[in-house]
Amino acid sequence: MPVDLNELLRRHWGYSEFRPKQEQIVRCILSGRDAAVIMPTGGGKSLCYQLPAVAMNRTCVVVSPLIALMHDQAAHLERMGIPAAFLNSTLPYAEQRLVQWRAERGQLRLLYLSPERLMREDMLEWLAKVPVGFFAIDEAHCITEWGHEFRPEYRQLRVLREKFPDRPIAAFTASATRQVRHDIVAQLGLRDPGKFVHSFHRPNLRYAVREVDEEQRELFLLAACRNYEGQSMIVYAPTIQDVMDTAELLNRRGIPAVPYHGKMEAEERQANQEAWMTGARRVMVGTIAFGLGINKPNVRAVVHLSLPKSLEQYYQEAGRAGRDGNPADCVMLWRTKDIGLLAFFIDQLEDEAERKRAWRRYHVIRGYAESGACRHKQICLHFGETPKWDRCEACDVCGTEPEWLSDPIASLPARKRRRAMIEAQPLNEDARDRLRSWRKSLAQELKVPPYTILHDATIDELCRTMPEDLDDLLEVKGIGKAKVKRHGGKILALLQGDDGQD
Numbered sequence: 001m002p003v004d005l006n007e008l009l010r011r012h013w014g015y016s017e018f019r020p021k022q023e024q025i026v027r028c029i030l031s032g033r034d035a036a037v038i039m040p041t042g043g044g045k046s047l048c049y050q051l052p053a054v055a056m057n058r059t060c061v062v063v064s065p066l067i068a069l070m071h072d073q074a075a076h077l078e079r080m081g082i083p084a085a086f087l088n089s090t091l092p093y094a095e096q097r098l099v100q101w102r103a104e105r106g107q108l109r110l111l112y113l114s115p116e117r118l119m120r121e122d123m124l125e126w127l128a129k130v131p132v133g134f135f136a137i138d139e140a141h142c143i144t145e146w147g148h149e150f151r152p153e154y155r156q157l158r159v160l161r162e163k164f165p166d167r168p169i170a171a172f173t174a175s176a177t178r179q180v181r182h183d184i185v186a187q188l189g190l191r192d193p194g195k196f197v198h199s200f201h202r203p204n205l206r207y208a209v210r211e212v213d214e215e216q217r218e219l220f221l222l223a224a225c226r227n228y229e230g231q232s233m234i235v236y237a238p239t240i241q242d243v244m245d246t247a248e249l250l251n252r253r254g255i256p257a258v259p260y261h262g263k264m265e266a267e268e269r270q271a272n273q274e275a276w277m278t279g280a281r282r283v284m285v286g287t288i289a290f291g292l293g294i295n296k297p298n299v300r301a302v303v304h305l306s307l308p309k310s311l312e313q314y315y316q317e318a319g320r321a322g323r324d325g326n327p328a329d330c331v332m333l334w335r336t337k338d339i340g341l342l343a344f345f346i347d348q349l350e351d352e353a354e355r356k357r358a359w360r361r362y363h364v365i366r367g368y369a370e371s372g373a374c375r376h377k378q379i380c381l382h383f384g385e386t387p388k389w390d391r392c393e394a395c396d397v398c399g400t401e402p403e404w405l406s407d408p409i410a411s412l413p414a415r416k417r418r419r420a421m422i423e424a425q426p427l428n429e430d431a432r433d434r435l436r437s438w439r440k441s442l443a444q445e446l447k448v449p450p451y452t453i454l455h456d457a458t459i460d461e462l463c464r465t466m467p468e469d470l471d472d473l474l475e476v477k478g479i480g481k482a483k484v485k486r487h488g489g490k491i492l493a494l495l496q497g498d499d500g501q502d
Contacts, residue, residue: 003030003055009047012054012080014458014480019044021196025170026052029134034193035170036140036185038383041319043198045172046073046295049136053109054082058133062112065139065151070112072295076452077110081482086112106131115153124163132167135160137188140171141312144183146357149313154187161189174319175312178384200315200383201392204322207375208396208405209332209368217305217333218249223404224303224331225255225283231300232276235285236317238306238338246305247285260286277449279440291317296449297324298456303331307338310361311368311382324457329402334369374398432463434494453487454478466495 005026009015018026021039025048028035039045053060064070070086077084085099085108102108111130117123137143143154160169171184171193185193212220225233235250237243240261250257258272258281275281277296284290288308302321308314314332322328342362349355368378376392391398396405436459443450454462458478467473470488474481 005051005055008051008054010474011481012082013047013051014474014476014478014483016477021198022048022051025194025196026055028194028196029168029170030055032168034168034190035196036181036190036193037170037172037196037198038176038181039172039174039196039198040200040202041174041316042202042297042323042325043174045174046138049134049170049172050077050082050110053133056133057106057109058131059103059106059108060110060134060136061118061127061130061132062110062136062138063115063118063157064112065114065142065154067114069138069295070114072449072452074110074112075448079448079452079482079486080480082110083108084110084112088114088117100126103130115151115157119153119156119159124159127164132164134168134170135164137169137171139173140184140188141173141176141180143171143187144180145354146177146180146183158187158189175316175383177312177382197385200380200385201376201387202319202322203376203392203394204325204327205318206327206329206394206400206402207318207331207379208329208401209334209375210396210405211369212333212335214335217335220331220333220405221246221250221303221305222253222255224301224329224402225250225253225257227402227404228300231282232279232296232298233283234291234299234302234317234320235283236290236302236304236306236308237285237287238341240287242305243285243287250283250285255283256281257283257285260284260290262287262289274449278443279450288313288317291320294320295323295451296320297451298326299323299328300326301329301331303333305333307332307334307342307369308365309342309358311364311379312361314365314368315379315383324455326457331402331405332369339366372397426464427460428463428466428495430497431466431495432459434497435459435462435491438490438494454483454491462491462495467492 005023009018022044025035025037029052037045037048049060049062067088067090070088074084074086085102087096087099103111137157142149142151143157144150169188169190171188171190176184210220221235235246237246240263243259243261247257247259258275260269260272276284299321302318318330321330346355346358346362349358364382371378374390374392374397375395377387380387394400435454439450439453442453455478458476461476465476467476470484473479473484473488473491
């Protein structure tokens with residue numbers, strides 16, 4: 001029987017239409033063909049392997065490098081009415097056996113595994129018992145030495161083609177140059193894959209770069225944090241010491257921030273990440289260890305306190321802003337000494353080929369910081385895309401930058417949150433406050449990020465359109481049948497001004 005993809009999209013995700021290229025990718029996978037997908041952060045790539053798993057009624061095995069990501073995505077899918085689970089060392093043995101039992105009986109649509117777990121001989125043998133529809137390789141740039149986050153264990157994934165020759169493999173990444181794309185296809189042994197390269201232009205992001213000294217860096221950072229008062233931010237610092245010092249500075253100035261770095265105990269890292277994800281702390285200060293797989297849609301700014309190692313790294317980290325499609329700022333505050341530090345670390349590399357690649361990345365990111373060319377255009381050209389425009393009107397080079405960057409001293413006093421609502425319909429602030437308060441309480445009770453219950457953009461649309469019945473609710477973007485069934489009565493009651501019943 002033919003599958004109605006639009007009905008599945010509406011029922012589970014609450015969307016009335018696909019984003020660009022999503023439907024073509026889904027149909028490619030459903031046809032049994034391999035796929036290589038380059039889709040920038042915020043483009044909706046996870047739906048591209050989740051939906052076909054639901055449509056084919058078989059199990060998609062998702063290879064993911066992060067335990068936290070597996071947990072979040074599986075929990076989110078379960079809440080959407082899609083059976084999903086993960087297998088890793090954090091699960092007690094009894095729970096692992098239950099997941100395997102469900103998988104063997106075809107009860108799971110998605111099963112998340114780390115590459116290390118997947119490559120175990122016993123795991124590969126066990127997968128032969130599971131009705132696997134296809135494999136999805138997330139963060140596929142980790143497979144290539146030309147990528148900026150190379151992980152040797154990803155190299156072994158080619159065995160999937162040998163062990164499961166008749167199963168399609170779909171590779172996904174958010175940032176890949178042409179060379180990286182070719183290497184991904186070769187390393188995974190993809191056969192005549194459908195190739196989908198989404199535009200690298202994110203028009204809702206405003207890029208800005210400023211060379212600063214130590215005093216200016218602190219001044220700009222404080223101005224930024226006060227400018228986005230009440231909203232989520234990410235601050236990337238170059239070293240663990242910088243992370244700790246910056247988080248301490250912000251908290252001392254009354255700005256709720258948490259640190260995150262690779263040397264932390266896992267429990268503390270997880271607690272800090274959850275505090276930020278749930279909005280208990282609005283600023284995350286992290287090293288590059290933070291962010292891979294993070295799916296928080298309402299980050300309004302990403303500030304880098306140094307020159308990143310590569311433009312790929314910067315694009316991926318900055319791209320964690322504005323995933324809800326609303327305006328967001330991506331600002332790099334770099335110092336002259338950053339250049340010397342990057343050069344020093346490159347010279348420490350023993351492998352000559354890797355050292356040459358690192359120098360190439362160095363010259364590209366330095367050119368991005370010092371060039372007088374449009375920031376958006378530089379990014380697009382680097383990833384092999386030739387824009388048809390010369391000015392983006394959304395970067396400092398093209399004459400647009402955050403007010404606090406133009407005059408940080410004037411920005412230091414606390415401001416009212418700037419609102420970008422230009423729609424004709426006014427937003428009911430009281431209803432918005434009620435919905436956000438209920439969402440926060442429910443998220444704490446269920447121990448999930450608030451956005452898995454309702455996105456900020458969905459709440460805002462609810463409070464502009466003020467639906468009066470369940471049918472009206474289904475017309476709101478981000479509200480699917482599963483959410484209406486679970487929370488529809490409560491949402492309507494909150495919009496009308498009473499507590500209602502869940």
